[in-house]
Amino acid sequence: MIPNWLLQRAYLTPNRIALSFGDEQWTFQQLKEEAISIASKLRSIDLQEGDRIALLGASSPEMVFMIHGCLVAGLEIVMLNNRLTTEEIAWQLTDSEAKVWIIADEFQNLTAQNENAFMTFSMIQTLPIKESHFTEYWEPSRTITIMYTSGTTGFPKGVRQTADNHTSSALSSVLNLGLDENDCWLCTMPLFHISGFSILVRSVLYGMEVRLYEKFDAQSIAEEICRGTVTRISVVATGLQRILSEMEKVDSVADPMFRTVLAGGGPIPNDYLERSTLRQLPVLQTYGMTETSSQTATLSAEDALRKSGSAGKPLFFNRIKIADGKRAGEIGEVLVAGPHVTPGYIGHASSKSSLVDGWLQTGDLGYIDDEGYLYIVDRRSDLIISGGENIYPAEIENILASHPRVLEAGVCGQEDKEWGSVPVAFVVVDTDLSAEELDEFCRHRLASYKVPKRFYFVKQLPRNASNKLLRRTLKTWLDSDEK
Amino acid sequence: MIPNWLLQRAYLTPNRIALSFGDEQWTFQQLKEEAISIASKLRSIDLQEGDRIALLGASSPEMVFMIHGCLVAGLEIVMLNNRLTTEEIAWQLTDSEAKVWIIADEFQNLTAQNENAFMTFSMIQTLPIKESHFTEYWEPSRTITIMYTSGTTGFPKGVRQTADNHTSSALSSVLNLGLDENDCWLCTMPLFHISGFSILVRSVLYGMEVRLYEKFDAQSIAEEICRGTVTRISVVATGLQRILSEMEKVDSVADPMFRTVLAGGGPIPNDYLERSTLRQLPVLQTYGMTETSSQTATLSAEDALRKSGSAGKPLFFNRIKIADGKRAGEIGEVLVAGPHVTPGYIGHASSKSSLVDGWLQTGDLGYIDDEGYLYIVDRRSDLIISGGENIYPAEIENILASHPRVLEAGVCGQEDKEWGSVPVAFVVVDTDLSAEELDEFCRHRLASYKVPKRFYFVKQLPRNASNKLLRRTLKTWLDSDEK
Missing domain, CATH: 3.40.50.980 (Rossmann fold)
Structure with missing residues (x-):
């Protein structure tokens, strides 16, 4: 209980x-x-x-x-x-x-x-x-929250997060991060995301203050970090970058009481880590998802540069392995187990099992090195992570394909300095259709961060023998002249 | 898992x-x-x-x-x-x-x-x-350790402590005490007691150093506390007293890095608490037993004097109530529930349930005040706590009664400056029998700390109408001339 x-x-x-x-x-x-x-x-x-x-x-x-x-x-x-x-x-x-x-x-x-x-x-x-x-x-198994996350099909699935999922997640985290009675966690992550909601859970379990921000105010956040009025913060890469820029402007460093930047939602560029070191900002890269009620693995600050690019080791009660018994260094699908893993979905996806043989199949590709550190090499299902928001190409492709004059559409992520990645679309149309018209069409049907930032009109999409869209080929087109 | x-x-x-x-x-x-x-x-x-x-x-x-x-x-x-x-x-x-x-x-x-x-x-x-x-x-339900504790019958019962019991106990504790990567817990409590064993469990769960002492060396312990080479320690009252005396001798105070004296095994005299304050030693009184795999409730250091005599509030995952729906301030049996409570016993006691309606009946009498703090007013089953060791009168009485010339025997605790309490015996004999002979008889059959420190020869023992021995009356005899 x-x-x-x-x-x-x-x-x-x-x-x-x-x-x-x-x-x-x-x-x-x-x-x-x-x-x-x-x-x-x-x-x-x-x-x-x-x-x-x-x-x-x-x-x-x-x-x-x-x-x-x-x-x-x-x-x-x-x-x-x-x-x-x-x-x-x-x-x-x-x-x-x-x-x-x-x-x-x-x-x-x-x-x-x-x-x-x-x-x-x-x-x-x-x-x-x-x-x-x-x-x-x-009851540990009772559902506390449901968060929708899109899958490979493009239809969002409602993920159940139980009392045990949330509680275990907070407990695993405290064994990794420690806990001080003066801790205060600055929350600028959306509360409807597990990254933000999990801060509220930690607050009640730890007896810890949450310092809530309505908007991401980099200057004010940087000041709090340097004054030590907060001791922990969760960010995505773009947020970290903006905080660093503010600290660099006034050449300040983090207060010694400040303890953790928990950095998730995709990889953190090495350059940010080096700049963080100069600002005495301890950055812990983490790997988690809606289905795991926040962190599954976290890289410690002392390993941040030595193991740069790694998501670290699992938290105490969690398990990670690479599918098909892959050995150290070999790439395969990342599988996750532990008390933090969702028991399943609701609604249209409720009959789908979230686990195979007790393991969550993340769809992400990665490997574990010979010291046991996890590296994610490619995100699940061509996932686009834009400023911490997960975007599934299939969801956008479904919308584009519903336009009467679009024959077919393919979406992939394009690198972006500010957001890490943004969605762009390749479309095959039967008559003239402008990018503005497509943009307008999408804006009515998709959250703005999902609306493709660019539309490329092409004669056909790259498909394999069984006609499956090759989104990775689309990515290579971005770097070439084929588009 | x-x-x-x-x-x-x-x-x-x-x-x-x-x-x-x-x-x-x-x-x-x-x-x-x-x-x-x-x-x-x-x-x-x-x-x-x-x-x-x-x-x-x-x-x-x-x-x-x-x-x-x-x-x-x-x-x-x-x-x-x-x-x-x-x-x-x-x-x-x-x-x-x-x-x-x-x-x-x-x-x-x-x-x-x-x-x-x-x-x-x-x-x-x-x-x-x-x-x-x-x-x-x-499996969470698997038995990790078995520790024997005597009960009211005088026959020791083997208490099962499961993986979940130990793990929950360590997790509850960290939510109360916090955790720092530099933490180091000094262990002078016996490892065969839950007080010592639980330090080993915290060590592996927290990734924390245990500083092990073979014997209680008050001077050396006091030095480590003042140097900050350790940050936590578990003690019983007599141990705290000896540490304080050492610190007072050289007029030293605890290092600011030192964080917790966890004081269990019976109440801590107010005088010790005041002396601890002077030595900047944060003392947290705790209430626990073998059946609860260490702490059930712990009083925070900031409440130590304001709520002196209290065992504090339950740890996060634990529950405490007073039997028969007693209201604030009313005394009754203390009942405990939570993931840290034993599922039961082994051996001769294996058929006995440890729980009634999901609650462990501690046998201890206490009350909860209007702010929710627990006070223990009388220990279970006339339990004698001597330097942190639990001694059950019935066990000693059984041994004494097995002596061919002893007709009946009653044992109770007598206050002792060094050990808190020591066992003393009241015996009715049929012929002359010396205290020395009884002492010798006991030494062969009982651990030395259980051997009565004094034997009083009396004509009869105080019993109630149903012939039950009234051990509390024995205690009053100690203060009067009736012995």
């Missing part, structure tokens, strides 16, 4: 700071009171333990209260990406069968062309309080 | 220091090599996974190697108290049905009048190595 996180934490350390945002802060006791108030109001509209709701909002204290309110109430939360289009949201709402869609007031426009039942944060605040008893202990 | 602790730890951080003893030290890789060597030799005498052995030794590096060797080999270890008499040991060996009794060479004399099969450490070192594969992952 796992304690209802916030209830137990508020009992143990009621007066510690749980959350800060700008000049405001809340203790665990205050956070609990906010959460219980929301949970009691949700009971008044008959949301009972185990019911599923969908939640959409920005990184605000109200969003954190709402998340904890739903958790205390024992609801399963579908965490919706607030950058999705109304069409994409509608799809996930339908697939998840969420009983109610809870949405932050500032996103209410997203409900306009949507037929799903919704309630804004302020509508919930006006509900009557229904005095309720909230379960103090959870 | 839980990783085979040492194998996983040596994979993750092979070069960190695992153990030091005097001027010697071993990395996790070296510790693993010692353990694998022993495990491979044990396989040669057909000790297979799940087999049960008994282990007796002092706090030496060889003992740590042997413990880890048995753990790597997947054996269940009966941890024998090396202060027991040959009779007590024989009883536990028989009850546990241990396949082999492994004993440190310096204790070989204990095997003289014992018919159980044994092997000394040096005999094991001469065994041939049998190349073996060791299971890398354990």
Whole structure:
């Protein structure tokens, strides 16, 4: 049994700071009171333990209260990406069968062309309080969150993350990173991503402050790191780069109390690591995904340069191996096991098993060196990682192919200085069609970060004998004149 | 599944220091090599996974190697108290049905009048190595250790401590105490007690150095605390007192790197706490027992004086309540639940359930105050805690009653400046019998710390209507003239 996180934490350390945002802060006791108030109001509209709701909002204290309110109430939360289009949201709402869609007031426009039942944060605040008893202990296998991630087919799958998944992840992490009573984790990662949500989980398990940012403010973040008002931060490569630039501008270094930059969402360029060393910024590269409730492996700061490019070793309770019994140095599919791995999906993908013989098949290619360090050499299913967001080519290709004048389309990632990678599209059309028209078409149907940054019109797409699209050949076209 | 602790730890951080003893030290890789060597030799005498052995030794590096060797080999270890008499040991060996009794060479004399099969450490070192594969992952429910603890009946019961019990205990503790990569835990507690053994478990889970002492050397310990060469220590009250005296002698204070004195095995006098504050020694009082694989509740250092006498709040994954739905401040039996609680006993007590409705009935009386802090007001079953060792009056009474000229006997604890408490006996005899004769009789049958320090000859013992011995009345006799 796992304690209802916030209830137990508020009992143990009621007066510690749980959350800060700008000049405001809340203790665990205050956070609990906010959460219980929301949970009691949700009971008044008959949301009972185990019911599923969908939640959409920005990184605000109200969003954190709402998340904890739903958790205390024992609801399963579908965490919706607030950058999705109304069409994409509608799809996930339908697939998840969420009983109610809870949405932050500032996103209410997203409900306009949507037929799903919704309630804004302020509508919930006006509900009557229904005095309720909230379960103090959870079954480890109960679903806490559901996060959608696209797969090779282009249809997003709702990944279940259980109480045990989240808890194990936080515990494995603490054995690797350590824990100090003065720790404070700066959160600029989206809360609807596992990278951000897992910070909230660590907060309640560790009794640790979360310093929440609504937006990525590089200058302000750099200042906090140098003052030591925060001790940990999670970033993607582009975020690290922007923080470094700010520190370099004023020639500052990290405060000695600052302990960890947890850098995920794709590889970190060597140049950033060297610049981090100069700024006394300990960068730990990590490898994780939605299906593993955050980190599976993490490279320690002392190994950052010696093992540059590596995602490190698994956290204590996790296991990693390369498929087909590959030996040290041989490349194969990366397989993952451990208490942090999802038991499976919901909705249309619910019958799909997430595991084969107990192992999660990541689709990523990698190898383990002779010292046991993991290297990822190619991302799963031609995945494009753009500023930490996962983009699956198939999803964009499906949209493009639905245009009446597009015969076929292929998407791949193109290197980008700011975002690491951006999607670009190769299209075969039957009549004249402009890039502007295609862009416009996509913007209505895809979150803006998924809209191809460039459209290349070609006569045909590279396919293999069984007619499978060769996306890697598309990549080589980017470097040649064939496009 | 839980990783085979040492194998996983040596994979993750092979070069960190695992153990030091005097001027010697071993990395996790070296510790693993010692353990694998022993495990491979044990396989040669057909000790297979799940087999049960008994282990007796002092706090030496060889003992740590042997413990880890048995753990790597997947054996269940009966941890024998090396202060027991040959009779007590024989009883536990028989009850546990241990396949082999492994004993440190310096204790070989204990095997003289014992018919159980044994092997000394040096005999094991001469065994041939049998190349073996060791299971890398354990079922959480598998038994790791068995520790005997006496109960109300006076017959010691072998308590099972599973992989999950030990692991949960270490994880709960880290959420409370924090963890730093420079942490080093000084171990002077016996390794056959959960207080000492749990330090070894934390070491492999945390990747933390254990600084092992064979004996309690107060001066040397005080010096290490003041130099900051260790950061944590577990003590009982009498140990804390001796450390404080050493620090006071030279008017020293703890190094700022030193973080925790974990003080268990009974209440800590207020005077010690005040003296600790002066020495900048953060003392955390804790409440635990063999059945809970170390700490159930721990009082934080900042609450040490404000909540003096309290055992604090439960660790994150644990639960405590007072029986019969007692409200804040009302005294009742302390009940404990959580992943750290034993699933039960072995041997003669194996059919006894350790839990009632999922709760361990500690037998201790206590209350929880209105802020949720636990106070123990009376120890279970008239338990006598003497220098951290648990002594059950019934066990001594059984021995005394077996003397042909003793009609009946009652034992209780008497306050003692050095040990906290010592056992004293009230006996009714049919003819003249001297205290010396009784002392001699006990010494052959009981570990010396259990031998009553004083014998009072009385006409009859205090009993209630149903003839139950009233040990608490004995205690009042100690303060009066009735004895």
